[in-house]
Amino acid sequence: MQCGGGPHNNSFQQNDAPGRGERRWRNRGRGRGRGRSHVKEDVRVGHPADDIVPIGVCQTMCPAEEMHKRESQNRLHRFEMLAGTEKDRRPRVDPQRIVKEYSRPAAGKDSANSAELRPPAVLLKTVCYLIDEVATSPQLHPWNEVYSFVFDRLRSVKQDMIIQRVQGTDCVAILERSVRFLIYASYRLCGEPLQRFDPRINDTHLQENLSWLLDCYAHQNGPHPNQEEFQTLCLLYNLGSHRAMQHIMDLPTPLRHGPALTLAIAINRSFLERNPVRLLRSTPRLSFLQACALHQHIMASRKDLLLIYSHGYNSRNCRFPLDALSKLLALDESLTSTLCQVCGVEVNAEQQVVFSKGAFCEPEQGKLCCNFYHNIVAEKQHLALSNILHGWI
Numbered sequence: 001m002q003c004g005g006g007p008h009n010n011s012f013q014q015n016d017a018p019g020r021g022e023r024r025w026r027n028r029g030r031g032r033g034r035g036r037s038h039v040k041e042d043v044r045v046g047h048p049a050d051d052i053v054p055i056g057v058c059q060t061m062c063p064a065e066e067m068h069k070r071e072s073q074n075r076l077h078r079f080e081m082l083a084g085t086e087k088d089r090r091p092r093v094d095p096q097r098i099v100k101e102y103s104r105p106a107a108g109k110d111s112a113n114s115a116e117l118r119p120p121a122v123l124l125k126t127v128c129y130l131i132d133e134v135a136t137s138p139q140l141h142p143w144n145e146v147y148s149f150v151f152d153r154l155r156s157v158k159q160d161m162i163i164q165r166v167q168g169t170d171c172v173a174i175l176e177r178s179v180r181f182l183i184y185a186s187y188r189l190c191g192e193p194l195q196r197f198d199p200r201i202n203d204t205h206l207q208e209n210l211s212w213l214l215d216c217y218a219h220q221n222g223p224h225p226n227q228e229e230f231q232t233l234c235l236l237y238n239l240g241s242h243r244a245m246q247h248i249m250d251l252p253t254p255l256r257h258g259p260a261l262t263l264a265i266a267i268n269r270s271f272l273e274r275n276p277v278r279l280l281r282s283t284p285r286l287s288f289l290q291a292c293a294l295h296q297h298i299m300a301s302r303k304d305l306l307l308i309y310s311h312g313y314n315s316r317n318c319r320f321p322l323d324a325l326s327k328l329l330a331l332d333e334s335l336t337s338t339l340c341q342v343c344g345v346e347v348n349a350e351q352q353v354v355f356s357k358g359a360f361c362e363p364e365q366g367k368l369c370c371n372f373y374h375n376i377v378a379e380k381q382h383l384a385l386s387n388i389l390h391g392w393i
Contacts, residue, residue, distance in 0.1 A: 053164060053165050054112040054113075054114050054117060054163060054164060055114055055117075055119065055164065056114055056116075056117030056118050056119040056122070056160060056164055057114045057115060057117070057119065058114075058115060058116060058117060058118045058119075058122065059118075059119075059122055060095070060118075060122070061098065061099045061100060061118070061122070061125070061126045061129060062098040062099055062100040063100060063115060063116045065115070065116065066100060066101075066116070067093055067095065067098055068093075070093070070098075070101075071090075071091075071092065071093040072090075074090050074091070076091055076093055076098070077101075077149055079097060079134060079140060079146075079149055080093060080094060080097050080098040080099065081093070081094060081097075082094040097133075099126060099129070099130065099153045099156070100116075100118070100126075100153070100156045100160075101152055101153065101156055102152050102153070102155035102156040102159060103156075111159075111163055112163055117160050117163060117164060118157075118160050119164075120161075120164075120166050120168065120170035120171065120174075121170060123157050123160055123161060123166070123170065123174055124170045124173055124174055126153070126157055127154070127157055127173075127174050127177050127178065128177070128390075130150045130153055130154065131150075131177060131181065131386060131389045131390060132386055134146060134149060134150055135147075135150050135181060135385070135386075135389065136384070136385045136386040136389065143188065143189070144189055144192055144196040144197055147185050147188075147189060147197065150181065151182075151185070151202070151205070154178050154181070154205075155205070157174060157178075158178070158209070161174065167216070167220060168220070171216060172213065172216050172217075172220075172224065175209055175212055175213040175216065176213060176226055176230065176391060177389060177390065177391075178209045179206065179209050179210050179213060179230065179233070180289060180388065180389045180390075180391065181389055182202055182205060182206040182209065183206065183233060183237065183289060183292050183293050184289065184292055184385075184388070184389065185197075185202055186199060186202055186203070186206065186292065186293075186295075186296065187291075187292035187295050187374070187377055189202075190295070190296070190370050190371045190374070191369050191370055191371035191372075206237070210230070210233075210234055210237075213230055214230065214231070214234065214247075217230075217231075226391055227255065228255060228258040228260050228261055229260065229391070231248060231251065231255070231261055232260040232261050232263075232264045232290060233289065233290065233293045234247075235248055235261070235264045235265070235268055236264050236267065236268075236286075236290055236293040236294045237293040237294070237296075239267070239268055239271050239294065239297045240268065240271050240272060240297070244268075245265075245268060248261065248264075248265065260287075260290070263282065263285055263286070264290075266282060267279055267282050267283075267294070270282065271297065271301070274304060274308070276301040276302065276304045276305040276308070277305060277328055279301050280298070280301060280302070280305070280328065280329065280330050283298070283330065283376050284330075284376075286380070287380065287393070288377070288380040288381045288382070288383070288388060289388055291376060291377040291380050292377055295370075295374065295376070295377050296370075298373070298376060299368070299370050299373060302329050302331075302339065302373070303343060303362075303363075305328060305329060306339070306340065306343050306345055306360065307343075307360055309325075309355050310345060310355045310356060310357045310359070310360040311357045312355075313355040314355055314356055314357040314358075315355075318354075318355065319348075319350075319352040319353070319354060320352065320353040320354075320355060321351075321352060321353070322336060322337065322347060322351040322352060322353055323351070325340075325353050330375070330376055331373065331375065332375075333351070335372065335373060335375075338372075339368075339373070340353060342363040342364075342367045342368050343360060343361065343362075343363060344359045344360050344361040345359065345360060346359065
């Protein structure tokens with residue numbers, strides 16, 4: 001089975017917003033035929049013979065025709081403009097920085113034009129450029145605009161891959177970097193307004209890329225040196241999903257017993273058993289990117305701990321030390337006190353927590369900002385971001 005057709009039916013998807021509820025594993029591609037892409041991207045290959053796979057010949061990150069067209073129509077992104085012309089009435093294009101943008105195929109448009117398709121090696125070079133020169137550049141900001149640019153250009157890369165049915169080591173290398181970027185974005189832009197970052201859209205594309213990547217691991221000859229990393233990220237991101245856990249249990253025993261997957265399985269078990277104390281105690285052993293994948297579940301575990309303790313220590317005369325609770329929640333005392341407040345848990349003047357099962361409540365909309373409680377993840381970023389996204393660890 002080729003991996004070049006896009007993700008097959010082992011796609012992890014969630015029922016609700018990231019970090020909430022059970023994720024389900026959608027069956028994509030039922031009744032799929034040979035040569036049909038299995039992703040949700042809208043790609044219509046305008047070729048008379050469905051079995052003929054086009055081969056890209058464009059050797060630049062953006063085809064020449066699109067480059068000139070977008071310059072003449074004044075549709076260049078500021079990250080693609082020639083230095084010194086940004087304020088001109090019609091900025092000039094920088095051929096070394098412009099990247100093919102994603103566009104939905106229009107009726108009658110030939111998406112299989114070889115001159116507009118980039119071959120796998122050029123696609124990988126494009127992804128590396130997006131990481132090294134855009135996503136991790138200290139000069140480009142704000143980062144939500146950086147994300148929007150890279151996200152769009154990665155969609156274009158995936159579109160070229162699907163049309164050409166790309167497979168092999170370049171396919172895997174592109175998908176691995178794309179998944180790392182999307183996981184990192186889900187953490188970095190957490191809490192941003194919807195007009196700046198839509199977590200549902202990011203999640204949809206992350207799940208599709210991850211599904212495609214895992215399918216490559218399953219059906220394409222290796223070696224796949226990064227497979228344990230991404231199987232681990234998949235389970236941590238889809239924490240609590242029985243489908244995701246079943247997928248892990250079907251893996252070969254040596255892979256399943258690797259140290260990273262063993263830890264992820266233990267964290268998943270803690271989550272399913274509603275043991276937030278054990279889960280939070282396990283998080284210091286995660287890498288930075290693993291913590292990014294898990295971060296959307298950490299706040300739910302902290303709230304669950306407060307709920308459990310509100311029932312377990314429900315007594316008028318019972319007092320729980322705030323510093324002890326802070327250690328359990330892996331937060332400093334001020335953030336612990338704030339979290340207790342928004343959840344209806346009383347903290348008295350003596351810095352003691354007064355648990356009451358009747359007082360605990362779900363935080364009101366907008367009162368609990370997840371990004372204020374990202375200390376578990378932030379303190380782990382010791383390597384340069386470019387090294388993390390490339391997997392050079």
